[in-house]
Amino acid sequence: MSNNQTPEKATNLHIGKAEPGCKKVDPILVIDNVKKSFGGLTAVEVAHLEIPNGAITALIGPNGAGKTTLFNLLTGFDTPDTGTWSFAGKDLAGVPSFKVAQMGQVRTFQLTKALSLLTVLENMKLGAKNQTGEKLINALIPSLWRKQDKALELRAMELLKKFKLDAKKDDFAASLSGGQRKLLEMARALMTDPTLVMLDEPMAGVNPALTQSLLEHVLNLKNEGMTVLFVEHDMHMVRHIADWVVVMAEGKVVAEGPPDTVMKEQAVIDAYLGAHQDTDLGVVTGRIDIITEEETK
Amino acid sequence: MDWGSILNNTAAGLLTPTTLAFALAALGLAMHFGFAGLLNFGIAGFMAVGAYGYAISVLTFGLPWWLGMIMGVVASVIFALILGIPTLRLRGDYLAIVTIAAAEILRLLFLTTAFEPVTGSADGLFGYNAAGGFAEANPFPVGDYGFGPWTYNEQTLWVLVFGLIVLSVAVFLLWALMRSPWGRVIKGIREDEDAVRALGKNVFAYKMQALVIGGVFGALGGIVLATSANVSPGIYVTSLTFFLWTALLLGGAATIFGPVLGSIIFWVLQAFLTNVLPALAESGILPVSGIQAATLRYVLVGLGLMLIVIYRPQGIFGDKREMTFVK
Numbered sequence: 001m002s003n004n005q006t007p008e009k010a011t012n013l014h015i016g017k018a019e020p021g022c023k024k025v026d027p028i029l030v031i032d033n034v035k036k037s038f039g040g041l042t043a044v045e046v047a048h049l050e051i052p053n054g055a056i057t058a059l060i061g062p063n064g065a066g067k068t069t070l071f072n073l074l075t076g077f078d079t080p081d082t083g084t085w086s087f088a089g090k091d092l093a094g095v096p097s098f099k100v101a102q103m104g105q106v107r108t109f110q111l112t113k114a115l116s117l118l119t120v121l122e123n124m125k126l127g128a129k130n131q132t133g134e135k136l137i138n139a140l141i142p143s144l145w146r147k148q149d150k151a152l153e154l155r156a157m158e159l160l161k162k163f164k165l166d167a168k169k170d171d172f173a174a175s176l177s178g179g180q181r182k183l184l185e186m187a188r189a190l191m192t193d194p195t196l197v198m199l200d201e202p203m204a205g206v207n208p209a210l211t212q213s214l215l216e217h218v219l220n221l222k223n224e225g226m227t228v229l230f231v232e233h234d235m236h237m238v239r240h241i242a243d244w245v246v247v248m249a250e251g252k253v254v255a256e257g258p259p260d261t262v263m264k265e266q267a268v269i270d271a272y273l274g275a276h277q278d279t280d281l282g283v284v285t286g287r288i289d290i291i292t293e294e295e296t297k
Numbered sequence: 298m299d300w301g302s303i304l305n306n307t308a309a310g311l312l313t314p315t316t317l318a319f320a321l322a323a324l325g326l327a328m329h330f331g332f333a334g335l336l337n338f339g340i341a342g343f344m345a346v347g348a349y350g351y352a353i354s355v356l357t358f359g360l361p362w363w364l365g366m367i368m369g370v371v372a373s374v375i376f377a378l379i380l381g382i383p384t385l386r387l388r389g390d391y392l393a394i395v396t397i398a399a400a401e402i403l404r405l406l407f408l409t410t411a412f413e414p415v416t417g418s419a420d421g422l423f424g425y426n427a428a429g430g431f432a433e434a435n436p437f438p439v440g441d442y443g444f445g446p447w448t449y450n451e452q453t454l455w456v457l458v459f460g461l462i463v464l465s466v467a468v469f470l471l472w473a474l475m476r477s478p479w480g481r482v483i484k485g486i487r488e489d490e491d492a493v494r495a496l497g498k499n500v501f502a503y504k505m506q507a508l509v510i511g512g513v514f515g516a517l518g519g520i521v522l523a524t525s526a527n528v529s530p531g532i533y534v535t536s537l538t539f540f541l542w543t544a545l546l547l548g549g550a551a552t553i554f555g556p557v558l559g560s561i562i563f564w565v566l567q568a569f570l571t572n573v574l575p576a577l578a579e580s581g582i583l584p585v586s587g588i589q590a591a592t593l594r595y596v597l598v599g600l601g602l603m604l605i606v607i608y609r610p611q612g613i614f615g616d617k618r619e620m621t622f623v624k
Contacts, residue, residue, distance in 0.1 A: 114492075115493075132478075133478030134482055136479055139480070140477070191496075192497055
């Protein structure tokens with residue numbers, strides 16, 4: 001795959017006009033009236049939002065738009081004041097975060113959470129679900145879990161090879177660079193066999209050399225049948241890989257649509273540049289008149 | 298100065314019931330702090346629950362010694378659950394505050410005269426080893442065993458052998474648990490519990506299991522201590538908790554043998570200082586009285602604890618690489 005070629009986009013995801021809250025052909029995540037306020041500040045207020053299945057959706061918006069808060073709400077890391085949301089038809093309101101992850105909706109964090117004093121391989125193995133040896137009683141009898149652990153190790157090594165971390169398998173995660181930790185966190189999330197991968201700013205703090213490989217990893221998730229929802233500030237990345245873009249501002253969804261068209265919408269420009277960027281503010285007052293030499297004479 | 302007797306007493310500190318009890322309790326702390334990241338400052342409370350549970354079961358309820366010991370362990374499980382349910386959902390520091398307070402509450406309950414018929418108040422409890430049949434269960438015939446500084450009568454030998462068996466089982470259990478996938482989750486929780494939660498693990502349940510297991514080790518430490526000395530509220534004070542922390546950090550918090558060897562080193566050093574400091578004072582080298590010199594060792598313990606935490610936070614047996622990446 002050439003580096004600069006635009007990947008094939010999934011199209012025809014929505015029904016009707018591409019506007020905030022529009023219906024999707026096959027939604028995986030359906031959000032209704034989710035509201036969260038911190039004191040007097042309403043951080044998130046989403047009336048209706050559907051995330052298309054089997055596609056890469058980008059969640060963009062200026063700082064403080066409520067993107068990460070929405071992530072936290074959807075994954076059970078925070079509880080909303082009101083609202084319901086469902087994942088693959090199952091109601092998720094009030095479900096604790098670890099159960100959300102067990103259902104196949106896995107997330108990563110904006111500030112990478114590599115488990116520093118575990119080795120890279122241990123980080124990976126921790127990700128796998130339904131491990132016999134993770135039950136206290138079974139833990140004491142190695143014959144119950146050794147075979148499963150070996151199989152997990154093979155799977156973990158395969159993933160690590162893909163992410164080019166296989167040489168680091170016995171190093172502490174703390175010794176990895178920031179970008180490598182992002183890769184590790186993504187690879188670890190994949191160990192859970194997710195159906196929906198939620199990435200919170202996967203590119204933040206990653207050097208340009210790694211960006212390209214991270215992009216390809218995200219694209220590969222879609223090719224392997226997973227749905228991706230990611231928060232990102234890098235517009236090039238959004239345009240390059242997203243099939244659908246949801247724009248948030250001040251807690252609300254202000255626009256959604258395919259990347260080429262949504263970026264041109266007035267609401268998006270307003271959200272990023274301010275609604276009054278073109279307004280003539282009149283004569284700027286308060287300037288000191290330039291005193292010419294003649295006048296001083 | 299009589300160096301012979303000083304060294305003899307120091308060597309004796311290598312293997313005493315107290316050393317074994319310390320090793321067990323420090324092992325519990327290793328489970329709590331070293332592996333699960335739970336800041337437990339109430340390990341003395343867990344020891345007290347074990348010791349009193351054993352003694353009260355025997356003296357008040359007339360149970361045999363082994364059943365009394367099991368009751369002590371059961372009591373510590375209940376204590377861990379009561380502590381854990383409200384605090385384990387909160388941030389780590391709250392557990393530290395709650396555990397130190399709970400251990401003090403417990404000690405004062407044992408000290409108060411309100412329950413004197415059961416707890417013995419300030420006098421504590423004694424005679425349970427004979428009443429419950431622990432002393433009678435001694436398989437060793439009357440006589441002296443061992444050599445040099447390690448000469449014991451049949452009673453002390455029985456206490457030591459019993460303590461060593463309990464300690465070996467605890468060491469094996471901790472080792473078996475920490476090499477398993479269960480141990481991996483526990484260590485992951487120590488590093489970042491949100492990350493582990495995001496991977497679909499029930500973090501609260503794991504932390505509770507770790508708190509209970511470490512608490513049981515602490516209670517077993519209290520029970521082993523109770524087999525050799527009387528049970529009294531004066532033993533289970535906050536300074537005991539901090540001595541145990543010193544022993545743990547000395548050996549290495551996130552290791553299996555660290556707490557055991559840390560306890561041994563701690564008690565050998567204690568035995569050495571107890572003997573050498575008053576001797577130095579008597580011979581005029583230290584400008585203090587003999588009693589002052591004896592208490593000087595606690596000052597040195599505090600100093601030692603600080604030096605370890607600053608210069609060797611991973612302990613003697615910890616992984617060197619861990620030091621490079623102190624958070």
